[in-house]
Amino acid sequence: MKKIIALLAALLCLSLPASADYRYNGFGEPVATARSFTAVGAVNGTALGIGDFKSPSDVFADENGLVYILDCGNNRVVVLNNDLTLNREVRPEGFDLGEAGGLYAAGGLIYVAHAGDEKIYVINTEGETVREISRPDSPLLEGAAFTPLKVLADGIGTVYMLSANSTQGAYMIGADNSFLGFFGRNDVVLTFRRMMELASRRFASDEQRETMQNFIPVEFANFDVDADGFIYTVTSYSENPEQDEMIKKLNPMGDNVLSKLSARTWGDNPDAGAYPTSFADIAADENGFSYALDGASGKIFWYDDNLSQICAFGGSGNVLGAFTGPTAVETLDSRVLVLDNVKNSVTVFEKTRFGELMTEGRRLYNSGYFKESKDIFREIITMDPDCDFAWGALGAAVYEEGDAALAKEYFERSRTAAEKYSEVKKQLRSTWMKEHFALIFGGVIALALIIIAASKLVAAKLKEGRI
Amino acid sequence: MQKTGFYAGMSPYLYPLYILIHPVDGYRELKNNKKYSMTAANVVLALWVLQRILAWGYSDFDFKTPAALESPVDLPRILLTTVALFAIACVSNWCFCTLMDGKGRLREIWIACAYALLPYVLLGLARVGLSHAMVLDEAVFLTYLNAIGLLWTAFLLFEAVYVVHDYTVPRAAGAIVLTALGVLIIAFLVILVTGLATQIYSFFKTIYFEIKLRV
Numbered sequence: 001m002k003k004i005i006a007l008l009a010a011l012l013c014l015s016l017p018a019s020a021d022y023r024y025n026g027f028g029e030p031v032a033t034a035r036s037f038t039a040v041g042a043v044n045g046t047a048l049g050i051g052d053f054k055s056p057s058d059v060f061a062d063e064n065g066l067v068y069i070l071d072c073g074n075n076r077v078v079v080l081n082n083d084l085t086l087n088r089e090v091r092p093e094g095f096d097l098g099e100a101g102g103l104y105a106a107g108g109l110i111y112v113a114h115a116g117d118e119k120i121y122v123i124n125t126e127g128e129t130v131r132e133i134s135r136p137d138s139p140l141l142e143g144a145a146f147t148p149l150k151v152l153a154d155g156i157g158t159v160y161m162l163s164a165n166s167t168q169g170a171y172m173i174g175a176d177n178s179f180l181g182f183f184g185r186n187d188v189v190l191t192f193r194r195m196m197e198l199a200s201r202r203f204a205s206d207e208q209r210e211t212m213q214n215f216i217p218v219e220f221a222n223f224d225v226d227a228d229g230f231i232y233t234v235t236s237y238s239e240n241p242e243q244d245e246m247i248k249k250l251n252p253m254g255d256n257v258l259s260k261l262s263a264r265t266w267g268d269n270p271d272a273g274a275y276p277t278s279f280a281d282i283a284a285d286e287n288g289f290s291y292a293l294d295g296a297s298g299k300i301f302w303y304d305d306n307l308s309q310i311c312a313f314g315g316s317g318n319v320l321g322a323f324t325g326p327t328a329v330e331t332l333d334s335r336v337l338v339l340d341n342v343k344n345s346v347t348v349f350e351k352t353r354f355g356e357l358m359t360e361g362r363r364l365y366n367s368g369y370f371k372e373s374k375d376i377f378r379e380i381i382t383m384d385p386d387c388d389f390a391w392g393a394l395g396a397a398v399y400e401e402g403d404a405a406l407a408k409e410y411f412e413r414s415r416t417a418a419e420k421y422s423e424v425k426k427q428l429r430s431t432w433m434k435e436h437f438a439l440i441f442g443g444v445i446a447l448a449l450i451i452i453a454a455s456k457l458v459a460a461k462l463k464e465g466r467i
Numbered sequence: 468m469q470k471t472g473f474y475a476g477m478s479p480y481l482y483p484l485y486i487l488i489h490p491v492d493g494y495r496e497l498k499n500n501k502k503y504s505m506t507a508a509n510v511v512l513a514l515w516v517l518q519r520i521l522a523w524g525y526s527d528f529d530f531k532t533p534a535a536l537e538s539p540v541d542l543p544r545i546l547l548t549t550v551a552l553f554a555i556a557c558v559s560n561w562c563f564c565t566l567m568d569g570k571g572r573l574r575e576i577w578i579a580c581a582y583a584l585l586p587y588v589l590l591g592l593a594r595v596g597l598s599h600a601m602v603l604d605e606a607v608f609l610t611y612l613n614a615i616g617l618l619w620t621a622f623l624l625f626e627a628v629y630v631v632h633d634y635t636v637p638r639a640a641g642a643i644v645l646t647a648l649g650v651l652i653i654a655f656l657v658i659l660v661t662g663l664a665t666q667i668y669s670f671f672k673t674i675y676f677e678i679k680l681r682v
Contacts, residue, residue: 027533411528415536418529422603425529429600462477 023311026388026416028269034383036302036355037313037336039321044345045071048086050078053344058150061332062105069339069346070103070112077103077110079125082332084348092127095119102150102162102222113148113161120148120161120173131177133159138179144168152225160223160231167217169254170231183254184233186217189244218244221295222328226284230257234279234292241266246279247292249307258307267294267301268312277301285331287363293338298323300338300349304362310389313349314338321347334359354383361393370397392417395424404428479504483511483582487589490623494630497579505574508581512550515584518591519545530598530609552650553580555657559649560628564642569632579631583623590616 023033045052054073061067065082075097077090090110099116109130112121122131135146147164154160157175160183169185188194194215201212221236231250238244246266248256267277280295288305298316303309315322325342334356336349351359357376364373374397377390384390395410395417404424411421433440477485482502486493496502523535523545557580561573571579590612597609628646629639 027537419603422529425527426602426604429602 021311021313023387024265024269024272024309025386026414028265029272030269030274031386033311033387034354035313035352036311036358037300037349038352040348040350042320042343042345042347043080043084044343045074045078048078048080050086050089053078055341056339056344057101057327057341058103059328059330059337059339059346060103060105061330061337065332066105067330067332067337067346068103068105068110070097070100072097072100077112077123084346088125090123090125090127092121092123092129094129095121102148104151104153106153106155111151111153111159113151115147115149115164118146118148120151120159133161133173133177136173136177136179140181141171141179146171150222152223152231154225154229160225162220162223165219167219170220170223170233184220184231184248184250185254186220186235186245186248188215188217189240191240221279222281224281224283224290226288226290227286228288230284230288232282232284232290234282236278236280236295238266238276241270241277246277247282247290247303247307264308266309267292268297268299280326281328283329283331283336285334287359289359289362291329291331291336293326293329295326298326298338300329300336304366306366310358310362318343321349323347354380357383361390365393365396370400373397388414388416391415392420395420399424404431477502480507483507483585486582486623487585490626494579494626497582498575498630498633503575503578505578508578511581511585511588512553514592515549515553515588516545518588518595519549521595522591526595527598529603530601530606553584555653556580556646556650559653560642560646563645563649564628564632567632567638567642567645569634569642571631575631576627579627580624583620583627586619586623587616590619 021033021035021037022030025031051074053069053071056069056071056073058070059067060070066087067080067082067084069078069080071078075091077092077097079087079090081087092112095114095117097112097114100112100114102113104111108125110123110125112123114121118135120133121129122133123129135141145163145165147166148161149164150162152160152170158180159173161171161173163171167185168182170183172180172183174180197212201209204212218235218237220233223231223233225231229252233248233250235244235246238246242265244266245256245258249258251257265271267279268274270276275297277294277299278296279292281293282290284290289310290303290307292301292303293299293314294301298314299312300314301309301312313321314326316324318324323338323340323343325340326338327341328339330337330339334351338347338349339345340347357380361373361376361380364370364376370393373393377393377397380387380390381394391410391414395407395414398410399407399420404427408421408424408428411417411424479502482493482497482504486497520540520542523540526535528536557573557577560580561571561576563569564571564576594609594612597612601609625639625643628634628642629636632639632642634642
């Protein structure tokens with residue numbers, strides 16, 4: 001099996017160009033951009049001196065900067081220090097990690113979602129089980145699956161869980177192991193094609209109807225929680241990535257807080273000829289920026305705190321910084337960790353100067369500090385001269401400083417800020433009209449007189465038949 | 468030659484402007500008094516090309532189409548969708564109307580139809596200029612301007628076919644529908660012939676290289 005995967009990976013490497021960072025411009029076309037992240041190394045079991053990882057399935061960094069790797073095949077959780085050296089190995093007592101798929105750690109406790117046992121185990125760093133959550137006894141859960149794949153927890157002991165074969169969203173389980181309710185959940189968007197199918201269902205016989213597909217929402221593939229308690233969810237499949245909410249940012253009520261007004265394409269743009277993106281995991285960093293991992297192509301899509309896409313990096317292949325079996329992504333300070341369960345390693349990405357500028361610039365801009373972000377964006381455009389976001393932000397900065405003419409120029413250079421350009425144009429126009437009121441007023445009267453005189457003259461000449 | 472009406476003595480170069488405001492009388496006199504000017508017609512066509520170029524390259528940034536923002540003026544494409552399309556439509560109209568007892572000659576059709584384009588072209592030029600004064604909130608005015616130009620031109624085209632061929636109204640309408648069909652047929656034939664010609668060209672080129680490299 002491994003050989004086949006390796007062969008397939010090698011074939012993929014041959015057929016794809018060497019991956020480089022790219023972003024989508026305002027017209028939805030991929031363009032090359034300066035690197036925001038570079039792979040600085042990979043952590044594997046041999047290098048740590050504890051023997052290779054065996055089909056690791058998840059990685060998580062806790063609030064103290066410790067990194068936990070769920071190494072299922074070796075029945076252990078590997079804990080790394082912040083500098084990615086070995087801290088300890090945790091071997092659970094009383095159960096086997098065999099089919100565990102997800103891991104979360106907080107306050108010295110490790111939460112393990114175990115699909116095989118249909119349980120969530122909470123173990124301490126000695127490996128002793130301190131809490132065990134099995135299927136809660138609740139009428140709401142009748143007929144629902146309980147196969148934990150991924151797990152999160154909050155400060156008061158509430159556990160959030162994603163189950164296989166469940167389209168209801170995340171399961172919320174209270175500190176007393178009772179079922180609190182479902183959380184989030186994707187909606188089925190009514191598209192024209194689905195409307196036609198619903199219409200045809202009306203005229204179908206019962207037998208035909210049975211063979212027809214039901215419209216059920218797509219389940220979440222994975223989720224993460226940020227420092228402010230917002231939960232980010234990803235969905236691995238979407239028929240129309242322009243409308244469906246493949247990435248959601250849920251508030252504690254389970255509502256998506258992202259604006260539905262601005263259309264955005266999640267992941268790659270299929271209209272630009274890319275393969276559809278299949279998200280496997282998402283991680284949010286300390287700034288509220290997030291990183292969504294495409295489990296098929298190994299690309300990591302970087303989003304700012306408004307979840308607008310900045311760029312994509314990574315890719316598939318056997319070199320450092322590319323993946324053959326990407327399964328999980330996690331952030332550690334400003335670093336990004338990607339777990340590969342075929343290469344059995346954790347790749348570490350570090351932010352470049354460009355990536356740091358982009359983070360700081362977007363953070364300031366999105367919080368409304370236009371003037372303060374000006375110097376940063378000036379530096380960004382020396383590295384990525386076509387960056388439409390940077391030009392738009394520069395325009396906003398100089399407009400705030402009062403230089404409307406220059407702002408207009410910058411908005412034009414961004415090629416996407418037509419609305420803002422128009423706004424500045426309107427202001428410049430009204431200033432101009434106020435300054436030149438006498439000229440305009442006089443001009444209109446003079447023009448009217450000239451037109452009347454000329455038309456009389458022409459009419460007279462025409463009557464004489466001289467034109 | 469029969470001299471009727473107020474503007475009967477008008478120069479043929481100004482005639483398109485007269486038709487612009489008096490379409491019914493204008494076309495009637497155009498036919499009766501033979502006020503055709505090939506130069507004036509071709510000036511209108513040239514203005515159309517100019518308008519398309521200006522709209523592509525010199526509309527203000529916020530009114531440019533995404534395509535115009537991305538690529539420079541594509542002159543062959545513009546010529547193809549203005550002058551070439553016009554020529555095909557005229558030929559198509561001439562073909563059908565000759566069979567349908569139309570009185571117009573190709574030259575007359577060409578000139579009368581070119582005059583009919585004038586409102587669309589002039590309002591198009593105005594739109595390019597106004598795009599620098601208007602903002603996006605007022606974009607709807609420019610859309611109206613475009614629609615008015617199109618409707619006006621459509622009416623003039625109908626009037627042109629109606630008068631030049633001396634048709635009844637339903638017959639003129641039928642002729643216009645057939646002309647549109649004819650344009651599609653001619654375009655299809657042109658594409659077919661171009662494709663075949665390319666293949667023949669590459670065939671002879673291959674033979675030439677085969678001989679050149681072997682002998």
